[in-house]
Amino acid sequence: MLQIKPILSTLMRNKSGPILLLIQIILSVAIVANASFIISERIALMDRDSGTAEEEVFNFRLYSFDSSIELESQLQRDIRTIRDLPGVMDASATSMVPLSGGGWSSGYTVGNTEETAKDTESAAVYYGDEHMLNTLGVDLIEGRNFYEEEVLTGSPDLATHGIVSKAFAKASWGDEPAIGQIMYAGDFGDKPIQIIGVVDKLQGAWVNSSYLDNSVILNINLVNVFTKVLVRAEVGTLAQLKEAIPAALHKDNRNRVIEGFTLISEHRKRVYRNHELMATVLSMMVVLLLLITSLGLAGMVMFNIERRTKQIGTRRALGAKKRDIISFFLVENYIICLVGGVIGGLVAVQLGQQLMSVYSLPKLEPIYPIMTIMGLLLLTTVAVILPARKAAKISPAIATRSV
């Protein structure tokens, strides 16, 4: 049985306690709504798929300091050696590693004539051979892979064929088919680059860039004293390959430094560390705020039970059932919570707007304050019912026993 009217008048006649609680609830809702919005934004960012087999693919760095090494043939021998090691599924030299935070990026020019020419968005640029797609574990959805004979060894400006990510294809050519399109690298070479394939998804190295999903793979085995190698191997074999790869390569030539074995999944952890930290700190804040609010609620209820012992006994004597006593406290605190929740929701939207303009965050979605208020009502139920059950146990005999 709801008794809103007399409970409201009771609240209006004893404002100070409820008002303190109200302020606490307003602040909690405003902060929790925005914090949980930011948390979910961050989690959504962290959840983005790189398109690669992150648990299987690792890279290492290969530094040849012996100037007598013939780099081109050495690299080809090395890659073949690695591919033959047990546990290794594929390997490819590369210019960059997904999610690693470092590498190459460039914009291109597309269009056939001077008038129709336009610049594309930036894209991460992977240089690699026909093994690269398989090594990364990306899905080719259109066109084809490089043929072995198409892959050139040497410098970036030799590139003639390109495989692009779907996102880059869409950004550059819209709904037109990407296969067969030509693009120019500008500073990185004046040869036309023909698009021969599209992969579903391949991210670049910079998770905070606006063009993370734009990637281009060009048909070049880069030759350099400093090379990065991508290896795809069965899950769990990294520890053993960390030993086996340097051993095998050093057998060929000792004068190299081989180091920095890192899974893409480890790169992911590192590049998203700040996001994760932010999400963790904010989650802890949310939990803490909700905890403090429920303690405040429960404390208020306990205080009121103490203060109203005789009243509760009297109400029981006059015919209140146990559930009437519990619902008395529930309704009272639901009222406070709803009023605080609605005001807090409005404050949350205001706060969201401030954050939006000052920290260029996206606009707070209304579902967050709404969910926060719903969560708070749930919390109120628990925080009130636990102590209120004690109130329900107060004997009606209190009515005659206490003066």
Place this chain on the structure above:
Amino acid sequence: MLSMKNISKVFKTDLVETHALRDFNLEVKEGEFVAVTGPSGSGKTTFLNIAGLLEGFTHGDYFLDGVNISNLSDNKSATIRNEKIGFIFQGFNLIPDLNLAENVEVPLRYRGFNSAERKRRVQHALEQVGLAARMKHLPSQLSGGQQQRVAIARALAGEPRFLLADEPTGNLDSMMARQVMELLEEINRAGTTIIMVTHDAELARRAQRNIQIVDGQVCDFTMYQHGAVADKPHLVAGDKRAVEPSSVEAEEATS
């Protein structure tokens, strides 16, 4: 109306067992006005609490209005308290945060009456005690006697068959006490059975029937001598259900 047979009530604490009532026997008939006296700590409040279903008892049988009270659920007891019994307390027990109308309304809300019915009954009950004009006042704005009248209005609003009062005049000066007593007598004349615990021998004497509790038992059980009843002609005239001396004697024999 009310029938208690061999009721006993033991309070157990860590150290002691208190036998608040021992083999307590009592019959109260419909329409009676019973005054209960006895020394402090003799078990008067315990008796009233058990009679009013405010607490349970250890042994014995209790029938109220034909209902066996021994094994009632908590909810059922609450319903009986709400519908059949009106309580008046020594300390008035008004709810300080609620105004007079809201206070009188409390049991009516638990009864589930709609708002129009509640309003009508609150108005009527407060008129009966002469405080309808002060409906919106808070209890703290009233004198003790007025507060007790509000409490009586609250007890009456549900039109109970049975009114229990534990020292209703204990906190009032004699002037106000007399007013409250007159109100109770009027209510009794209208048909409501009343059991009133009191310390005030003079007030007790005005009741139709006196019982005394000593050491947890009904000790002395007196019907007012005819002479004394004659002192209160309104009671004899107004109450057709006055207990016959013969039946009292019969009860005395069983107690």
